[in-house]
Amino acid sequence: MTSMNDRAESLADELEELADEIRVQVLTVGSARVIDCGVHAIGGLQAGLHLARIGLADLADVSLINGHMGATIAVTTDAPIRACLGSQYAGWQVQAGKFFAMGSGPMRALSGREDILKQLKLTEDSTCAVGVLETRKLPTEDVIAAIREKLPATVERLTLLVAPASSIAGTIQVVARSVETALHKLHELKFDVHQVVSGFGVAPMPPIAATELAAIGRTNDAILYGARVTLWVNCDDAIIDEIGPKVPSNASKDHGELFAGLYARYGDFYKIDPLLFSPAEVTFVNLKTGRARTFGQTDAALLRKSFFGE
Numbered sequence: 001m002t003s004m005n006d007r008a009e010s011l012a013d014e015l016e017e018l019a020d021e022i023r024v025q026v027l028t029v030g031s032a033r034v035i036d037c038g039v040h041a042i043g044g045l046q047a048g049l050h051l052a053r054i055g056l057a058d059l060a061d062v063s064l065i066n067g068h069m070g071a072t073i074a075v076t077t078d079a080p081i082r083a084c085l086g087s088q089y090a091g092w093q094v095q096a097g098k099f100f101a102m103g104s105g106p107m108r109a110l111s112g113r114e115d116i117l118k119q120l121k122l123t124e125d126s127t128c129a130v131g132v133l134e135t136r137k138l139p140t141e142d143v144i145a146a147i148r149e150k151l152p153a154t155v156e157r158l159t160l161l162v163a164p165a166s167s168i169a170g171t172i173q174v175v176a177r178s179v180e181t182a183l184h185k186l187h188e189l190k191f192d193v194h195q196v197v198s199g200f201g202v203a204p205m206p207p208i209a210a211t212e213l214a215a216i217g218r219t220n221d222a223i224l225y226g227a228r229v230t231l232w233v234n235c236d237d238a239i240i241d242e243i244g245p246k247v248p249s250n251a252s253k254d255h256g257e258l259f260a261g262l263y264a265r266y267g268d269f270y271k272i273d274p275l276l277f278s279p280a281e282v283t284f285v286n287l288k289t290g291r292a293r294t295f296g297q298t299d300a301a302l303l304r305k306s307f308f309g310e
Contacts, residue, residue: 003124003126004106004109005110006126006128007057007058007059007106008057008058009128009130011054012033012035012130012161015035015047015054016033016035018046018050019035022046023042023044024036024037025041029140030145031144032144032158032160033157033158034138034160035159035161037050037169038163038168039137039138040138043169043170044168044169045172047163048169048170048171049062049064051161051163051172051173052075052176054130054161055088055173056075056077056083056084056087057082057083057086057106059077059079059083059087060076060179061074061075061076062172064172064205067204069307070204070205071204072203072204073202073205075178075179075202077198077199078197078198080179080193080198080231081193084179085117085120085180085187085193086106086109086124087104087108089104091108091114091116092107092108094133094135096142096146099135101133101135101139102134103132103147105130105132106129107151107158109123110155113150116187119187120194125152127154127155127156128159130158130159131147132162133161134163134165134170134174135164136164138162139162144160166208166211166212167208168208170215171218174219175204175219175222175223176203178227178229179201181223181227182201182282183199184277184278185246185247185278186243186247189247192235195234195235196231197232197233198231199229199230201229201230201279203223203226203228204226205222206306213263216260216263217259217263218259221258221306223249223278223280224255224278224279225299225302226280226298226300228279228282229282230283231282231284232285233284233285233286233288236288237289240284241293247278247295248278248279248280248295248296248297249276249296250280250297258302258305262276280296280297280299281294281295281297283295
């Protein structure tokens with residue numbers, strides 16, 4: 001089986017070849033290849049779709065479709081656990097001096113420091129490492145060194161793709177987390193996520209915000225109040241009946257308020273109820289029994305308020 005990092009590196013190589021066409025910039029910083037998808041580079045829709053696929057270790061298709069609120073980001077995967085929890089989940093907080101970024105991508109599986117990777121046996125070995133950084137700043141040589149310290153010495157090549165949420169590419173890669181948020185919520189609820197065979201999710205693409213804080217608010221709202229996810233599973237119906245109502249975002253005490261308002265009220269991202277971070281609506285299709293059940297619902301009024309101030 002090809003490693004997640006090898007798959008992601010091959011796709012990053014394709015992105016480099018298309019750099020001029022899709023408006024990204026390829027740099028060498030210290031011992032790493034850095035691909036700017038939206039910090040100084042203009043980036044765009046194609047850069048965002050590539051960025052999201054790389055974040056999913058090229059184990060999922062990401063596309064733009066027409067939805068009820070316009071551009072909608074769709075994710076389709078037959079390898080949901082590896083793609084979403086082994087790679088896409090932003091479980092690595094990259095810090096070095098004043099630099100901070102939310103780190104995702106298959107490089108996490110090489111570092112293997114997160115509990116979720118150990119619990120689900122998602123660690124791997126590779127001579128290359130690929131990561132996605134959500135930040136407004138390009139990494140410096142010190143940041144590269146700090147990342148390499150947490151990777152195996154056998155890693156020869158490091159590729160980092162960078163974009164803030166307040167860019168076209170960055171917005172796409174964040175909103176492409178519909179399936180990932182459902183799976184992570186299930187894992188937190190002690191559901192055996194290995195029973196999930198396939199996943200499909202859609203979420204509306206918000207207008208690109210002028211500031212990072214506003215962008216974080218809109219992209220989170222897109223998931224919390226607009227994402228619809230379908231999961232094909234093999235388990236007993238009784239398990240779905242019990243856990244299903246707890247999965248969508250409306251199961252959280254913080255549901256019903258725009259994310260920007262929650263952030264302002266708590267003053268700390270990590271004080272917001274962690275069980276809020278899940279799709280608005282989740283459908284389980286049970287391959288074992290042929291039964292399907294849907295939990296939660298989208299909220300068009302809150303989305304319009306978030307996206308357009310209506």
